[in-house]
Amino acid sequence: MTTEPATILSMSGLAPEDVRLLRKLGETARAREVGAYVVGGVVRDLLLGGDVGDLDVVVEERAQDFVEAATREIGGTYKLYARFGTALLLPGGGVKVDVATARSETYAAPGALPDVEPGTISEDLVRRDFTLNAMAASILPDDFGRLVDLHHGREDLRDGVLRVLHEGSFTDDPTRVLRAVRFHARFGFSIEPTTEALLHQSAGSGALDTVSGERIMNELVLMLAETDPRPALLKLLTWNLTTAVRPCWTPGHAEVERLLAGLGPRTDGTRMTPLLALLVPVEPACRESVMDRLKAGRHLRDAVRDLGCYESRTAAALATERELSRSEIHGLLRHHSLEVLELATADNPGGRAAERIRLYTDELSKVSTLLTGADLLTIGFTEGLEVGSMLDELRRARLDGLVASRDDEMALARERLGRSGGGEAGT
Numbered sequence: 001m002t003t004e005p006a007t008i009l010s011m012s013g014l015a016p017e018d019v020r021l022l023r024k025l026g027e028t029a030r031a032r033e034v035g036a037y038v039v040g041g042v043v044r045d046l047l048l049g050g051d052v053g054d055l056d057v058v059v060e061e062r063a064q065d066f067v068e069a070a071t072r073e074i075g076g077t078y079k080l081y082a083r084f085g086t087a088l089l090l091p092g093g094g095v096k097v098d099v100a101t102a103r104s105e106t107y108a109a110p111g112a113l114p115d116v117e118p119g120t121i122s123e124d125l126v127r128r129d130f131t132l133n134a135m136a137a138s139i140l141p142d143d144f145g146r147l148v149d150l151h152h153g154r155e156d157l158r159d160g161v162l163r164v165l166h167e168g169s170f171t172d173d174p175t176r177v178l179r180a181v182r183f184h185a186r187f188g189f190s191i192e193p194t195t196e197a198l199l200h201q202s203a204g205s206g207a208l209d210t211v212s213g214e215r216i217m218n219e220l221v222l223m224l225a226e227t228d229p230r231p232a233l234l235k236l237l238t239w240n241l242t243t244a245v246r247p248c249w250t251p252g253h254a255e256v257e258r259l260l261a262g263l264g265p266r267t268d269g270t271r272m273t274p275l276l277a278l279l280v281p282v283e284p285a286c287r288e289s290v291m292d293r294l295k296a297g298r299h300l301r302d303a304v305r306d307l308g309c310y311e312s313r314t315a316a317a318l319a320t321e322r323e324l325s326r327s328e329i330h331g332l333l334r335h336h337s338l339e340v341l342e343l344a345t346a347d348n349p350g351g352r353a354a355e356r357i358r359l360y361t362d363e364l365s366k367v368s369t370l371l372t373g374a375d376l377l378t379i380g381f382t383e384g385l386e387v388g389s390m391l392d393e394l395r396r397a398r399l400d401g402l403v404a405s406r407d408d409e410m411a412l413a414r415e416r417l418g419r420s421g422g423g424e425a426g427t
Ligand code: ATP
Pocket: 039, 040, 041, 042, 056, 127, 128, 129, 130, 133, 134, 173, 175, 176, 179
């Protein structure tokens, strides 16, 4: 990496309009005689030569006062987050700038949220997770792009090393164990030996027990949002971190690896599917207990339960060697979630079940009747169950090619009505 510090904020990862915006924010800061910096992941990604998304700015004054002054100068709007003392600046043009007050933190108890006080940029950097995330670049006009690297983050970035800033880092905030997994997997960096020892010590001594389910879940969701979440998820297993979350959560590596390989880097459906792959090889009772621990939302819980239903009721029927009609396949799969269908396909992508699932998702799930419930009512069906079951029968008939046109469907519906002794067969 040969770039001189002064050029960091002109690097290609920043769009020219973002550079202009940062310069304007720097002018506001100078007029107010306060320090202002871009920080953390933004600086890291610029130095890595990657693209930068939303901007994170730290100011050495109240974030609220700064954004109020900045929007008076440059226009746009902002939102305040009083609870965190931060602000989101929306200067227009799509970019978002998170503005925070430089702060110092102390941890009253491991895993608890820290006590926060306004501080300097040095204090703000020393509270960060890893050296590569603990850099800032000034945006003041005379100083624009000056790198503040008090913890040798640039060196670690160059050497591809993930390192905590101090020995108590994982104890202060055990979610950093999970952040380490994510950055380690994303960048393919090594973990500096002391950092790795501290990580295992912390995870092995129950540090994650002090962290709320929501915060753990939040970290898992961030892993799932990676371009390819699989390396991070596998790392959770090799570092025994699922077990640290719940002792029963000890899935077999080989099975998880096979499922994740079958899912591919991205799943078509929802982002939760790779997490479900880690739950497949454990007992349903353990799955529930993991869901409780993670304070999982309704969607994930439902998908986990659906996994159990698929395993107990559908899997064997779907894999049968007997020829299944299109309507039978539809009937077996219609109530299952997308996540479970993705997993079942990943389990054995070349197998008979996977082939049937693909037929269902690509084709059968899109088949609907030409007649509507309203059409059935006009010829004498009664609202509710009767209409519902006739529509189901019509769909089955369409799936199996027994009806093709609207007239065919009408004829079948009238025949059923006649047989059940129902109402008029008019219109
Ligand atoms: P990503 O590319 O995944 O967004 P990021 O580093 O920008 O990575 P954020 O979660 O947005 O991640 O955090 C922004 C910065 O805040 C980090 O770079 C780091 O300096 C700091 N940070 C975030 N979480 C923690 C934490 N738990 N402990 C210490 N510092 C943290």
